[in-house]
């Protein structure tokens with residue numbers, strides 16, 4: 189297609205150079221928004237009498253007649269050019285020649301990216317909420333399932349599986365909080381900023397913003413066309429969520445190994461080996477783990493492109509956009525699969541509890557007991573129990589056996605006082621589930637406390653779902669109103 193929009197300033201063109209600077213290959217995510225923006229702008233122009241009702245009707249009818257799956261012409265510079273060019277060809281210069289009156293590709297592209305980003309942020313919040321629903325389902329079933337809690341990947345203290353999974357639930361809740369915060373900053377309209385300076389053409393920016401479902405303006409016109417911090421912020425939010433998802437993925441991979449044997453993932457989320465017939469590989473979890481790197485790479489690329497750019501619009505900004513789509517796509521898909529995979533997970537209670545046997549991870553509770561019941565300063569209690577653990581390992585005894593035999597002697601050596609511990613006391617203080625029930629600090633691994641937080645978790649899920657539904661409904665409402673105005677025959681009622 190020859191280019192009517194090149195105007196007269198530049199004469200010669202090179203196909204290679206044109207292809208190089210074209211964004212048409214990655215404009216499809218914004219195509220439908222560009223159509224809506226053209227509609228809203230035309231409605232604003234006719235409303236302020238900058239164009240005649242005849243011009244508006246012709247342009248709006250053309251835009252409304254475009255197919256929803258509008259094909260992008262690879263020979264054009266971008267979707268903005270393509271639509272205007274097709275309009276001029278279809279309905280003529282006398283009418284379509286006004287479509288870009290008072291607007292620029294610069295305010296238009298930034299607006300379109302924000303429209304697509306806000307919709308993908310809602311998809312992201314939805315996918316992350318699904319992860320929470322799966323986690324909550326497992327938490328409910330695993331309130332008293334005991335397992336080792338780790339620090340440094342070494343057995344630290346017993347915990348419940350529910351408590352462990354709830355840690356991930358809470359992290360995801362913060363991810364969703366970041367999505368909602370970012371959404372509020374993304375959902376502002378640049379339209380009416382024109383190229384960078386605003387315009388003498390009468391366009392009511394507030395009107396255009398409301399037609400497009402925005403919650404206010406990016407006020408300063410230069411800021412409106414040149415800033416992409418909303419894209420950096422959205423991708424940062426995605427990258428942090430990916431870090432959280434990758435940590436869960438890593439645990440599922442480790443836990444489904446023969447050594448741990450804590451969990452078996454659904455077959456749908458596993459693959460076998462082409463040579464070793466016995467293998468069940470956690471390939472979906474591995475891919476989530478890897479994609480966290482991909483998303484971080486996208487973010488790094490976007491930061492590098494954006495930094496040090498002088499005001500206002502520079503074509504460099506065009507290169508930021510595909511990273512945004514890729515990062516959001518990967519994160520949404522990762523979260524969706526993580527939700528399904530978690531729901532499919534079958535935990536092995538025997539293996540989880542069994543791996544606590546003779547690991548001495550209740551030692552902290554024994555030390556606490558010596559402080560509370562026998563008045564030993566904690567540092568000395570720590571030393572007594574440490575000594576008992578060391579000699580247990582040396583002599584191949586359990587901590588319980590060793591403590592019942594040697595506590596007296598060891599305590600005498602360390603504190604100068606001979607401690608005698610009741611056998612029953614010792615037993616209950618070294619029993620994992622019993623020690624968990626002693627935990628009273630908020631957020632601790634006591635099944636009772638976890639249950640209490642589970643009520644809060646259910647509320648969070650409901651709030652997240654209702655925020656997503658409300659936000660989507662308000663975007664849908666704006667879109668319906670826009671399309672209705674476009675289809676109104678009498679231009680006078682188009683207010």
Ligand code: ARG
Nearest residue numbers: 211266293294297501505506
């Ligand atoms: N295709 C561009 C983008 O995605 C918008 C066009 C702005 N180009 C220009 N020469 N002002 O950012």
